[in-house]
Amino acid sequence: xxxxxxLAITAFLLVLIAVNMFRKKGKGSxxxxxxxxxxxxxxxxxxxxxx
Amino acid sequence: MKKIPRHVLSxxxxxAIVIGLVTYLGISFSAQSEAEPIYPGAGVTxxxxxxxxCPALKGTAGDxxxxxxxxxxxxxxxxxxxxxxxxxxxxxxxxxxLIESCRPTExxxxxxxxxxxxAFSCTDPQEASPTRxxxxxxxxxxxxxxxxxxxxxxxxxxxxxxxxxxxSGQRLSGSEMRNLNRAYPGKEDGTLTEQIAFGITxxxxxxxxxxxxxxxxxxxxxxxxxxIVAHERAIEVAQVSLWSLEDVMKITVEASPTNLHGLTHRxxxxxxxxxxxxxxxANPSQGRLHGATSRELVTDGADxxxxxxAGYGALTVDYPEGGFSISGRCARHLTALNEFCNSYMGEDxxxxxxxxxxxxxxxTKGIGAYLSAPQE
Numbered sequence: 001x002x003x004x005x006x007l008a009i010t011a012f013l014l015v016l017i018a019v020n021m022f023r024k025k026g027k028g029s030x031x032x033x034x035x036x037x038x039x040x041x042x043x044x045x046x047x048x049x050x051x
Numbered sequence: 052m053k054k055i056p057r058h059v060l061s062x063x064x065x066x067a068i069v070i071g072l073v074t075y076l077g078i079s080f081s082a083q084s085e086a087e088p089i090y091p092g093a094g095v096t097x098x099x100x101x102x103x104x105c106p107a108l109k110g111t112a113g114d115x116x117x118x119x120x121x122x123x124x125x126x127x128x129x130x131x132x133x134x135x136x137x138x139x140x141x142x143x144x145x146x147x148x149l150i151e152s153c154r155p156t157e158x159x160x161x162x163x164x165x166x167x168x169x170a171f172s173c174t175d176p177q178e179a180s181p182t183r184x185x186x187x188x189x190x191x192x193x194x195x196x197x198x199x200x201x202x203x204x205x206x207x208x209x210x211x212x213x214x215x216x217x218x219s220g221q222r223l224s225g226s227e228m229r230n231l232n233r234a235y236p237g238k239e240d241g242t243l244t245e246q247i248a249f250g251i252t253x254x255x256x257x258x259x260x261x262x263x264x265x266x267x268x269x270x271x272x273x274x275x276x277x278x279i280v281a282h283e284r285a286i287e288v289a290q291v292s293l294w295s296l297e298d299v300m301k302i303t304v305e306a307s308p309t310n311l312h313g314l315t316h317r318x319x320x321x322x323x324x325x326x327x328x329x330x331x332x333a334n335p336s337q338g339r340l341h342g343a344t345s346r347e348l349v350t351d352g353a354d355x356x357x358x359x360x361a362g363y364g365a366l367t368v369d370y371p372e373g374g375f376s377i378s379g380r381c382a383r384h385l386t387a388l389n390e391f392c393n394s395y396m397g398e399d400x401x402x403x404x405x406x407x408x409x410x411x412x413x414x415t416k417g418i419g420a421y422l423s424a425p426q427e
């Protein structure tokens with residue numbers, strides 16, 4: 001059961017980050033997006049229980 | 052046609068890179084769950100699974116092979132446990148060498164090469180360990196996994212804050228919940244690690260195994276290293292073996308502490324009739340003083356920082372010329388196993404491992420000489 005709670009939290013965070021990544025506009029947004037994509041790599045690996 | 056905004060385009064490109072990276076990492080990570088082949092030699096007469104002794108393990112990552120090498124001549128029996136801690140590779144490689152090369156002539160030899168099969172599928176966090184290492188054989192190089200000290204958290208999770216050992220009530224750090232060598236005698240309806248320990252204990256009881264040897268490694272600065280740890284009933288076998296072993300290697304015998312629970316040399320001796328022994332060799336890739344944790348460090352064991360530390364007297368063992376090679380470490384294990392057999396003379400007979408290579412043979416020819424060539 002705890003595993004599914006963990007996965008649900010991870011998936012929720014991933015969705016939030018992905019949505020924000022597409023919303024970020026203006027100067028310097030690329031750096032925020034690169035930051036976000038790096039976080040997404042680790043979260044996706046966790047979601048797939050690979051890390 | 053509507054133009055895609057710049058920030059959306061960059062987000063899409065980054066998402067594609069993320070997916071590509073995760074796919075690559077996922078494939079390479081998943082490869083660690085693929086077991087390396089073991090080629091049973093002419094001495095192997097039977098192959099079973101641990102789930103035959105603990106049905107709860109069937110279909111789980113904890114299920115593992117048990118090889119029987121029955122000489123056909125009645126006698127005593129020995130169980131060798133390799134891979135209790137898959138980040139201590141000489142135990143696993145020694146067990147594989149026995150399966151592929153050994154032909155006992157009296158008694159029975161049982162080998163469980165991947166005692167904690169789940170722990171082979173991951174590495175320890177923050178250690179930057181290699182996932183694999185290679186050993187040269189006469190017919191080409193073979194790749195083996197370098198695993199973790201503990202059961203893969205994907206297979207057993209979460210750890211509690213405190214690990215309470217099932218039979219003694221001993222309290223240890225929560226991470227020890229996944230350490231097979233803190234789980235004996237095990238629990239049939241316990242965690243995966245406890246179930247593995249239960250299966251092994253049950254196997255020993257069912258086969259009335261005379262002697263059980265658990266093969267380990269430790270960092271060269273650790274106190275219990277290049278040593279035999281023996282349960283009080285196995286001290287005599289260990290001491291008698293020492294007379295011959297001291298001719299070829301520096302080694303000590305230590306008594307199993309009575310107040311440290313969950314370990315093979317304590318619980319298997321207390322809960323079964325087996326003579327429980329544990330071997331430790333020096334493995335620099337496990338220590339705190341080494342440089343990069345490379346594949347070469349695992350196999351050659353040469354490290355300039357350990358060499359320097361030895362000069363300062365900071366190690367508990369001598370630094371061998373050329374390093375702590377895996378051939379030298381396996382030679383220690385295999386020579387000691389043979390001596391335990393030679394030293395045992397009980398009511399149930401003797402065990403003879405047949406035409407067994409000497410310590411010098413294994414060191415000079417390399418452990419690869421006692422492994423099969425890779426097969427398609």
